[in-house]
Amino acid sequence: MPEGHTIHRLAADHRDRFAGRPVRVSSPQGKFSDSAALLDGHALDAVDAHGKHLFLGFGDTGWVHIHLGLFGKLGFGTAPAPPPTDTVRLRLVNEDHHADLRGPTTCALITEPEKRAIHDRLGPDPLRTDEDGERAWQRISRSRITVAALLMDQKVVAGVGNVYRAEVLFRHGIDPYRPGRDLTREEWDAIWADLAMLMREGVRNNRIDTVRPEHLPEAMGRAPRVDDHGGEVYVYRRTHQPCHICHTEIRTAPLAARNLFWCPVCQPAD
DNA sequence: AGCGGATGTACAG
């Protein structure tokens, strides 16, 4: 569920439903009760997203910092909200809407300086228009680490996860094991621009689609279908299935505790 | 009923 596009979409969804009005804040599960009591009845006056971090601003009371981690989910519904289940960490309610947060890695009330410190340790986010890939290039072009690992490092690029990593490397024909410093400037600029485009599409559609229409297999038709992963992809979790372009079996291997997926023919090692 | 895995990260050693 959560790569950067999900978080930016959730930021917009919170803005649409809750911004500018008082909101009831509670923690049915209990783990956020003290902070929820401080926030209850205040207006949500700002929403921000950087990479996979979501920030809900409540004026002088501070910011709610949310990170979904691997399992976290935010679900919206209309008001009145149904009785919460005992896994709801945070619930927001106004006259029209409710939002339930479950299973996050982080849900904490923080100060403005603490928020700034989080931004400072994150790399540039392709979805934040005030930044570009230059900072990322400075790190990547000097690193012996594989480009696959660098793309997952939130200090290098914020918001890319296992799906966008696999897909963008496929789209540019780059071997995931190539060291960052062996990328050309042209290759990196193309990857950065592509991430910005793909992730903007991801925010718009609330799913990850990366397959160009001309590469969709006949059986799928022209319109991307919704599959298990929520979108149409070239390599992510397509182990042993044929590559959409060359029909070679897609490969998988663990890398830094995550599964890497790639086509050995379309993404050749040098 | 019980397991393993998942679009993530932080910390220990």
Next chain:
DNA sequence: TGTACCTCCGCTT
């Protein structure tokens, strides 16, 4: 490098 953490879902028995 390994492991702990948070939840849900689909597969196996």
